[in-house]
Each structure stands twice: as C-alpha cells, then as structure tokens.
Amino acid sequence: MKILITNDDSISASQLLPLIRWCQKLGQVTVVAPRIEQSGKSHGIEIRNPFGYEKVQLAQDISAYAIDSTPADCVRFAVLGLQEQFDLVISGINRGYNIGTDAMYSGTVAAVTEAAILGISAIALSTSPGYYEHAVEQLDRVFDFIRDHNLLGKHSMYNINIPPENKGIRITRQGGVYYSDDFLLDENGMCHPLGKCVYEDRCDLTLDTDAVMHGYISILPLTTNMTDMGVYSRLAALTEPQKSTVL
Numbered sequence: 001m002k003i004l005i006t007n008d009d010s011i012s013a014s015q016l017l018p019l020i021r022w023c024q025k026l027g028q029v030t031v032v033a034p035r036i037e038q039s040g041k042s043h044g045i046e047i048r049n050p051f052g053y054e055k056v057q058l059a060q061d062i063s064a065y066a067i068d069s070t071p072a073d074c075v076r077f078a079v080l081g082l083q084e085q086f087d088l089v090i091s092g093i094n095r096g097y098n099i100g101t102d103a104m105y106s107g108t109v110a111a112v113t114e115a116a117i118l119g120i121s122a123i124a125l126s127t128s129p130g131y132y133e134h135a136v137e138q139l140d141r142v143f144d145f146i147r148d149h150n151l152l153g154k155h156s157m158y159n160i161n162i163p164p165e166n167k168g169i170r171i172t173r174q175g176g177v178y179y180s181d182d183f184l185l186d187e188n189g190m191c192h193p194l195g196k197c198v199y200e201d202r203c204d205l206t207l208d209t210d211a212v213m214h215g216y217i218s219i220l221p222l223t224t225n226m227t228d229m230g231v232y233s234r235l236a237a238l239t240e241p242q243k244s245t246v247l
Contacts, residue, residue, distance in 0.1 A: 001027030004086045004115075006074040008038040008094065008107030011066040015093045017058060018136045019125075023090060026143075030084060031064035032074040034107075039096075041070045043110040053077060071111035079118050088152075089115035092125030095132045097161050099218065100175040100199075100209040109159055109222070116157040116224050124159045124222075131164040138162050142217060145169050157222040161208060165215030172218045175209030176200070 003023050011033040023029050052068040067077050091111035098106040112122035127135035181193040205211045208218040
C-alpha cells in the first residue's frame with residue numbers, strides 16, 4: 001500500500017514522525033506537508049502564483065517535502081506534481097478537534113476532501129491538544145475497526161476525532177458549532193479574533209460533537225457532494241421536463 005501523509009500543523013509538527021512510523025506498518029509512506037502552519041485555511045489552493053517546495057529529511061527512509069501552500073495543495077502537489085499514485089491519504093494528526101461545523105474550516109479535513117476529489121481514499125485524524133502526544137497510541141484500535149468493518153470498502157472518506165477518554169468507537173454525523181470567535185477591533189485598524197468554545201451538549205451520541213465530548217472516538221463519513229438532496233427532490237419538479245431527443 002502506498003500512503004500519502006499530510007497535515008495542517010506543518011512539516012515540523014511533533015506528531016508527524018510518530019504517525020509516519022505507525023503508517024509504515026501499513027505500507028510505503030510519502031510525506032508532503034506545509035512548511036508553516038495552515039490551520040483554518042480550509043480548502044484554499046493556489047491557482048495563479050507559483051509556490052515553493054523543498055525535499056526535506058525527516059528520517060533516512062522517508063521521502064518528504066515541505067511546500068509553501070495549503071494542505072489541499074499538498075495533496076495536489078503529491079498527485080499532480082510528483083505524479084505519484086496513492087492508495088490512501090492520511091491527514092493529521094491535528095492538534096485540536098475537527099468536529100461539527102468547525103470541520104468546514106479545517107485544513108486537515110480539506111486535505112482528505114481533495115484526495116477524494118482525486119479518487120483516493122482518505123482519512124482525517126484529529127485529537128484534543130492535551131492528548132496530542134498520545135493519540136497515535138489509539139491508531140491500532142481505530143484501524144482495526146476500519147478493517148474489521150470494511151469501512152474503506154463502503155466509503156472513501158472519513159473524519160476521525162480521538163478524545164483522551166476512549167470509551168469506544170461510534171459512527172457519527174456532523175454536529176453543530178463547537179468553536180467561534182469574538183472580533184476585537186483596535187484603534188490601529190487591526191481586527192483580533194478571540195477564540196471561544198460555544199459547544200452545547202445535546203446528549204446525542206450520533207453527533208460527532210457530543211460523541212467526542214462524552215469520550216468516544218468519532219468516525220464520520222464525509223462527502224464532497226454539496227447538493228442538498230432533500231431540497232433538490234422537492235424542487236426538481238419545478239423544472240420543465242426537457243424534450244427527449246432521438247438520435
């Protein structure tokens with residue numbers, strides 16, 4: 001198996017090498033990660049300006065590159081630039097949860113979305129900042145569950161969050177807002193985002209937010225399809241039927 005590892009915490013993230021070593025049990029590893037942290041950059045890509053890349057030595061047996069762009073571009077660089085073929089993309093392990101609607105801002109999640117667009121199975125991994133140095137210890141358990149239930153055979157893209165308690169593993173759906181900001185405008189024309197947790201517990205363990213906050217590993221299937229199928233189904237009848245053309 002050929003595995004691409006990326007993240008949004010940068011090529012210098014302390015948990016990158018332990019993740020690489022764990023992934024080497026699965027197959028051949030290539031690393032492409034941002035040179036500097038790209039948290040909250042979502043699915044931004046560079047389409048007009050060139051960006052730098054550099055081969056770096058994380059360890060003697062690892063092919064690794066640092067690039068001056070986003071996690072989504074890391075995946076694009078690996079596939080479209082290096083012209084490598086991968087069986088799996090793993091993004092993370094992110095220092096901080098990517099749950100609820102917050103995942104929309106995540107560079108970690110955007111990398112696996114880009115992989116799916118390019119036809120590659122992908123998994124995003126995130127954890128609590130306080131558990132960051134230990135989260136890799138749970139990967140055997142997580143990937144045993146993925147293998148035992150053939151998750152990658154049933155779907156190609158998952159967002160996984162690992163809390164310290166590890167009461168069990170739950171398949172979840174997207175919850176609500178977990179994190180937000182107050183904006184402080186100063187007299188020098190600068191806006192200062194001041195982060196705050198706005199999570200509200202609904203005691204619904206089908207939601208990734210509640211499952212993680214109650215100590216369960218959350219595995220959430222993602223999709224790149226932005227169509228609201230419920231609304232589409234109700235509105236599709238408003239469209240005049242097209243006349244069929246006989247060739």
